[in-house]
Amino acid sequence: MTAERRAPKLRIEGLTKRFARGGEPPLVVLDGLDFAIRNLEFVAIVGPSGCGKSTLLRIIDGLEAADAGAVYIDSAPVCGPGAGRAMVFQSFDLFPWRTALDNIAFGLEMLPMPAAERLRISRHYLELVGLHGFERSYPHQLSGGMQQRVGIARALATRPDVLLMDEPFGALDVQTRDLLQDEMLRIFEAEAKTIVFVTHSIEEAIYLADRIIVLSARPARIGMDIRVPFPRPRRENIKGHPDFVAIRWQIWNKLKGGDAGADDQPR
Ligand SMILES: Nc1ncnc2c1ncn2[C@@H]1O[C@H](COP(=O)(O)OP(=O)(O)O)[C@@H](O)[C@H]1O
Ligand SMILES: [Mg+2]
Numbered sequence: 001m002t003a004e005r006r007a008p009k010l011r012i013e014g015l016t017k018r019f020a021r022g023g024e025p026p027l028v029v030l031d032g033l034d035f036a037i038r039n040l041e042f043v044a045i046v047g048p049s050g051c052g053k054s055t056l057l058r059i060i061d062g063l064e065a066a067d068a069g070a071v072y073i074d075s076a077p078v079c080g081p082g083a084g085r086a087m088v089f090q091s092f093d094l095f096p097w098r099t100a101l102d103n104i105a106f107g108l109e110m111l112p113m114p115a116a117e118r119l120r121i122s123r124h125y126l127e128l129v130g131l132h133g134f135e136r137s138y139p140h141q142l143s144g145g146m147q148q149r150v151g152i153a154r155a156l157a158t159r160p161d162v163l164l165m166d167e168p169f170g171a172l173d174v175q176t177r178d179l180l181q182d183e184m185l186r187i188f189e190a191e192a193k194t195i196v197f198v199t200h201s202i203e204e205a206i207y208l209a210d211r212i213i214v215l216s217a218r219p220a221r222i223g224m225d226i227r228v229p230f231p232r233p234r235r236e237n238i239k240g241h242p243d244f245v246a247i248r249w250q251i252w253n254k255l256k257g258g259d260a261g262a263d264d265q266p267r
Helices: 053-063 100-110 117-128 144-157 174-190 203-206 234-242 241-254
Strands: 009-021 024-038 044-045 068-073 085-088 162-166 194-198 213-217 223-229
Touching: 009 053, 009 194, 024 053, 024 068, 024 194, 024 223, 044 203, 053 085, 053 162, 053 194, 085 117, 085 144, 100 144, 117 144, 117 203, 174 203, 203 234, 203 241, 213 234, 213 241, 234 241
Parallel strands: 044 194, 044 213, 085 162, 162 194
Antiparallel strands: 009 024, 009 068, 213 223
């Protein structure tokens, strides 16, 4: 393993975020959060609703400023949105007046490149996410799962090193969600990316990630940091593996606020 691969890709140091609340004391969402993510690591973040997961991703993306602390990518502080990072949102956030292909091309329009090159890259990612034949469809003509495929292709098209995903499958039905999870595994195999993936599904986190960070209730602190022991490529049958079940139980119990030992596991 080279030194470059060992160096953290992303470092969160003393990250603090407060929101003003009129006359009330400010709402402390993040309070001195510290962690690091390796290059090409797939990290899932789970935590109670409202604990600050989206805020954390927005700060990593540079969409929001921290009150204290910093985010470093390749040792350089993040000061605003920039190349090298891309976000996928739960709400897809596609432009309704643009076709699937033109939505994917959107992020590339800010970059200096000939139109033919932009088209070539956009088509490549449209096909990578399985949307061949839907180039000219508008978002309202696509199912939720297809719209999120466009959202993923749009993020990938800018060829970010760091992909930030905020509950990307949270608005989809269970079957579509399962399909997109497998798609995500395939994409992670094909594209070398560092991924930070927020989800409220413990199963999804274990199935997809190399490591899971469990955040506490607000202000978010690291409650658990678990390595997922399954090799890649992942197979669906790991969901029945005793280690999968044990990790799911451990996380669920942590989120519930309990502190069960291994002996407390349901059999
Ligand atoms: N722009 C904002 N202004 C004020 N409060 C906010 C803002 N964004 C988020 N919050 C509050 O910060 C807390 C954390 O929000 P968020 O990061 O969206 O949580 P999560 O994604 O974990 O559900 C919530 O209580 C939310 O209401
Ligand atoms: Mg959120």
